[in-house]
Amino acid sequence: MLNKWLNGFKKTQENILGRLNALVKIAPVINDLFYENLEEILVTSDIGVKTSLELVEALKNEVKAGKINETKDAINKLRELILDIVKMNNQELNISKDELSVYLFIGVNGVGKTTTIAKVGNLLQKRGLKIMFCAGDTFRAGAIEQLKVWGESLKIPVISQKEGSDPAAVIFDSIEAAKARGIDVLLIDTAGRLHNKKNLMEEIKKIDKVIQREDGKKPEEIFLLIDSGTGQNAMASAEAFIKNVPDITGLILTKLDGTAKGGMAIPLIKELNIPVKFICLGENVNDIDEFVPEKFIEGILGEV
Numbered sequence: 001m002l003n004k005w006l007n008g009f010k011k012t013q014e015n016i017l018g019r020l021n022a023l024v025k026i027a028p029v030i031n032d033l034f035y036e037n038l039e040e041i042l043v044t045s046d047i048g049v050k051t052s053l054e055l056v057e058a059l060k061n062e063v064k065a066g067k068i069n070e071t072k073d074a075i076n077k078l079r080e081l082i083l084d085i086v087k088m089n090n091q092e093l094n095i096s097k098d099e100l101s102v103y104l105f106i107g108v109n110g111v112g113k114t115t116t117i118a119k120v121g122n123l124l125q126k127r128g129l130k131i132m133f134c135a136g137d138t139f140r141a142g143a144i145e146q147l148k149v150w151g152e153s154l155k156i157p158v159i160s161q162k163e164g165s166d167p168a169a170v171i172f173d174s175i176e177a178a179k180a181r182g183i184d185v186l187l188i189d190t191a192g193r194l195h196n197k198k199n200l201m202e203e204i205k206k207i208d209k210v211i212q213r214e215d216g217k218k219p220e221e222i223f224l225l226i227d228s229g230t231g232q233n234a235m236a237s238a239e240a241f242i243k244n245v246p247d248i249t250g251l252i253l254t255k256l257d258g259t260a261k262g263g264m265a266i267p268l269i270k271e272l273n274i275p276v277k278f279i280c281l282g283e284n285v286n287d288i289d290e291f292v293p294e295k296f297i298e299g300i301l302g303e304v
């Protein structure tokens with residue numbers, strides 16, 4: 001599992017750590033050129049201009065204060081600074097003790113919502129929790145079928161209605177069913193594409209309201225899924241969702257395995273102020289891990 005997990009980070013690690021190591025080799029002494037090159041590596045690692053400049057500035061101060069002379073030690077310091085960012089408001093999964101917990105999964109089409117529901121469901125079921133899925137993406141027939149197939153193979157019940165039905169209705173049903181059957185965590189799928197973006201946002205808001213009315217509380221988790229491969233474009237997309245759904249409790253970074261752009265997580269965590277709860281590193285049901293800052297840094301920047 002660990003090897004597979006590290007393998008998922010390979011492209012990002014080559015992109016960031018590979019280039020940092022090369023820089024240390026050619027520039028053993030700290031000088032302006034080193035900082036220029038460092039800045040360039042960070043910016044082109046999808047860490048974003050703002051966060052990259054702030055990191056270099058903080059590093060300069062640390063170097064001054066800490067009597068660091070070699071670039072190798074400066075890079076280790078940089079790793080610590082990045083870990084501090086990634087640790088910001090890190091939070092455990094929110095699960096209510098003696099009542100139903102509701103997790104809502106939102107994000108654009110193809111980001112990995114349905115697959116991630118299967119992964120999270122499997123993970124929590126293995127911990128002994130009773131899980132149920134709700135096929136809240138009624139926009140595409142394929143989406144309902146896809147969730148049912150996962151449900152069958154994982155032996156997790158799926159509440160669904162036919163394609164084109166009102167998602168609010170199937171969600172209402174699923175909360176009733178989950179309560180009646182003593183389910184611990186209900187995972188709700190949603191559509192990622194409607195006729196337009198405004199429609200999608202309106203629907204998510206409506207779903208959020210339906211859950212609060214039917215369940216008598218806010219969903220324990222509203223996960224916004226982000227495709228790591230979208231790099232810095234993820235920021236604008238995430239901001240649009242957050243503007244419309246201010247209750248988002250966590251981010252899930254998907255498809256880290258296929259990209260060298262994993263550095264995007266750093267400005268995302270820093271600027272959005274929302275914890276990352278899971279990362280996904282492949283298409284299989286086990287290719288998921290709860291977000292652990294130290295492990296993440298080990299993945300993208302090697303051993304701490």
Ligand SMILES: Nc1nc2c(ncn2[C@@H]2O[C@H](COP(=O)(O)OP(=O)(O)O)[C@@H](O)[C@H]2O)c(=O)[nH]1
Nearest residue numbers: 109110111112113114115254255280281282283
């Ligand atoms: N490589 C990789 N593929 C993924 C990951 N998560 C999802 N996928 C794939 O992305 C595609 C879209 O996933 P899906 O769950 O249907 O997205 P949805 O439209 O948001 O529900 C599928 O082919 C998935 O197998 C991941 O972490 N890594």
Ligand SMILES: [Mg+2]
Nearest residue numbers: 113114137143
């Ligand atoms: Mg889907």
